[in-house]
Every structure is written in C-alpha cells, then in structure tokens.
Amino acid sequence: MTFDPGDVVYGADPFKGSDYARPWLVISNAAHPFQGNQYIVLALTTRTWHEGLLSITDSQWIDGGTPDPSRVVPWSVETLDESDIDHWQGTVTASLVDEAVDELETFVGSE
DSSP states (O other), rough: OOTTTEEEEEEETTTTEEEEEEEEEEETTTTTTTTEEEEEEEEEESSSOOOTEEEEEEGGGGEESSOOOOOOEEEEEEEEEEEEEEEEEEOOOOOOOOOOOOOOTTTTOOO
C-alpha cells in the first residue's frame, strides 16, 4: 500500500528502540524519490507538555483516527521504510499537513 500526505500510519519508533511503535503523519509526496518505499513523517503524541504541538481536532480527521486525542510534533521528523509501518490509522486534512510542514520549516534551514 502506498501512503499519501495526510495519512496517519502506525509503525516503528526509532527514537525509543525496535520494540516501540507510535502513530506518524506522512508528509512526503510523489516528489520524494523513494515514495512508496520510504516516507518522511512527523511523530504524533498524546502528551500536552509543549506549546508548539499541533492538536488534531475531530473535524481534521477525514477518515479513521487515534484512540486518544493526539497532537503533531512538528520538530520530530523521521523517515520510515514501508517495512517499518504496521498499519494505516487514518487520514487528516491537507490544511493540517500544510500547517505541520510550515511549522517544521521554522526549525530547519537558514534564518
């Protein structure tokens, strides 16, 4: 299965080790040279400890969802191989993806 920007997938969490998994927001698109085999993703969390997290409202879920209210961590970027993904969990709006990518851009590049 190929995932698109806005898909939320559940898969390996390399930050915590091989026995851990979490939901991820796919932000890579067809321009990614390995789209379908590898994805650029942002972590989702249920924690509320930081102001910069982007809450996902019920209206931003197009399909599926998470069992608990979740937030996008725009500075927690990773690449996942297709084999690291256990399953698709849902899809969020393009406007949330755009907001998350805009926030990510504030953390990278020249100022």
